[in-house]
Amino acid sequence: MVTAIVGASWGDEGKGKTTDMLGKESDIIIRFQGGSNAGHTIINDYGKFALHLLPSGVFYEHTTNIIGNGVALNIPYLFREINELVERGVPKPKILVSDRAQILMPYHIAFDEYEEERLGKESFGSTKSGIAPFYSDKYAKIGIQVSELFDDEVLKAKVKRVCDQKNVLLKHLYHKPELDAGELINTLHEYRDMVEPYACDVSAYLRKAIKEGKNILLEGQLGSLKDPDHGIYPMVTSSSTLAAYGAIGAGIPPYEIKRIVTVAKAYSSAVGAGEFVSEILDEEEAEELRKRGGDSGEYGATTGRPRRMGWFDAVANRYGCQIQGATEVVLTVLDCLGYLKEIPVCVGYEIDGEVVKDFPVTAKLAKAKPVYEVLPGWECDIMGIREYDELPENCRKYIEFIERELGVPITMVSNGPKRSDIIIRNK
Numbered sequence: 001m002v003t004a005i006v007g008a009s010w011g012d013e014g015k016g017k018t019t020d021m022l023g024k025e026s027d028i029i030i031r032f033q034g035g036s037n038a039g040h041t042i043i044n045d046y047g048k049f050a051l052h053l054l055p056s057g058v059f060y061e062h063t064t065n066i067i068g069n070g071v072a073l074n075i076p077y078l079f080r081e082i083n084e085l086v087e088r089g090v091p092k093p094k095i096l097v098s099d100r101a102q103i104l105m106p107y108h109i110a111f112d113e114y115e116e117e118r119l120g121k122e123s124f125g126s127t128k129s130g131i132a133p134f135y136s137d138k139y140a141k142i143g144i145q146v147s148e149l150f151d152d153e154v155l156k157a158k159v160k161r162v163c164d165q166k167n168v169l170l171k172h173l174y175h176k177p178e179l180d181a182g183e184l185i186n187t188l189h190e191y192r193d194m195v196e197p198y199a200c201d202v203s204a205y206l207r208k209a210i211k212e213g214k215n216i217l218l219e220g221q222l223g224s225l226k227d228p229d230h231g232i233y234p235m236v237t238s239s240s241t242l243a244a245y246g247a248i249g250a251g252i253p254p255y256e257i258k259r260i261v262t263v264a265k266a267y268s269s270a271v272g273a274g275e276f277v278s279e280i281l282d283e284e285e286a287e288e289l290r291k292r293g294g295d296s297g298e299y300g301a302t303t304g305r306p307r308r309m310g311w312f313d314a315v316a317n318r319y320g321c322q323i324q325g326a327t328e329v330v331l332t333v334l335d336c337l338g339y340l341k342e343i344p345v346c347v348g349y350e351i352d353g354e355v356v357k358d359f360p361v362t363a364k365l366a367k368a369k370p371v372y373e374v375l376p377g378w379e380c381d382i383m384g385i386r387e388y389d390e391l392p393e394n395c396r397k398y399i400e401f402i403e404r405e406l407g408v409p410i411t412m413v414s415n416g417p418k419r420s421d422i423i424i425r426n427k
Helices: 015-025 075-087 106-122 131-139 146-150 152-174 181-195 202-211 243-250 283-292 314-324 393-406
Strands: 002-007 028-031 040-044 047-051 064-067 094-098 216-219 257-265 268-270 308-310 328-332 342-351 354-356 369-376 410-414 422-424
Touching: 002 015, 002 243, 002 314, 015 040, 015 216, 015 257, 015 328, 015 410, 028 202, 028 243, 064 202, 075 094, 075 181, 094 202, 106 131, 106 152, 146 152, 146 181, 152 181, 202 216, 202 243, 216 243, 243 257, 257 314, 283 308, 314 342, 314 393, 328 393, 342 393, 369 393, 393 410
Parallel strands: 002 216, 002 257, 028 064, 028 216, 064 094, 257 328, 328 410
Antiparallel strands: 040 047, 268 308, 342 354, 342 369, 410 422
């Protein structure tokens, strides 16, 4: 069976832990989009890890971990992550890389930095990982596929096109050093030697695995609201964050995705710019929740930037679940709210004097004011509880309130950072 694990909102929901946990019963885990621009924090018996490009199933020796064709493949970064795992005592994971994946090049990172610098105060708050320039090149058809690394004639022609185009921009728009075709070819040859043992026809591999009845996990990066079509455009990422794209980014038929596990936080957080209706505007109050959030506070796993904090947004998360096609929800970081006497939940948006329950387009979102319903807190530590019925009554009421708002069953509740800190609900 194929299961997709995706985010309900802005990202940073706890998908890494969920994938790490469900990976125990999986044969194959696939990253199907995005690149090293966001991280998944995982805590297990080996220690604490922030993965950025590797699938979160790499800690199990029985799994095959795949970089799908939809990923922005930073080859040196991938192998640096693998080596760091091995150095910390993790058995070397089995990795496959799609020969249709495209390569994120050093000049993509440079262009990302140059454009943010050029935009100044109007910048998009990029992680400067080269993601937008990478996907721009992919759809402009001057990206370089892994398969092209093994044909020097194709490679030379592609590099010439890249240099012809990029050097005009570098010289006249950014006033930066131009690209050298010979240096690029040498870099690509180094990348070829690194990735050659792992490159394969991933789509064919997965078709065979599906026929054999293997359990397959599709691991998404970021969340619904960062999708370039259905998110808070233009403050979005450059690849689709939706489960539906998992079929494209991995190379499997869409009807094979039977289970869509959508991960939602018990409160809200976001990194970078963009509309955020339920944001906590009192910085002292926001910092208190930030310090308590996750394992070591709410700071980006890739950038280290403090996340913007907010209360649970039922409008945004319900939309996120709908657009993902969620079959079930995992509610995470519930334990972080135990210090609160009362917990606001955003249940609607007031826009031009009208209260709406449906998530609007970005232009209308900018006008939205949160409509809150305040629930009583449980005012105690729930970490270590393993049975749902043992949770405090107000805690259960909070979960069940959110479940009604989402309209999707909450099947798992995370109440701590470790793999074992999970409550399975019997529905």
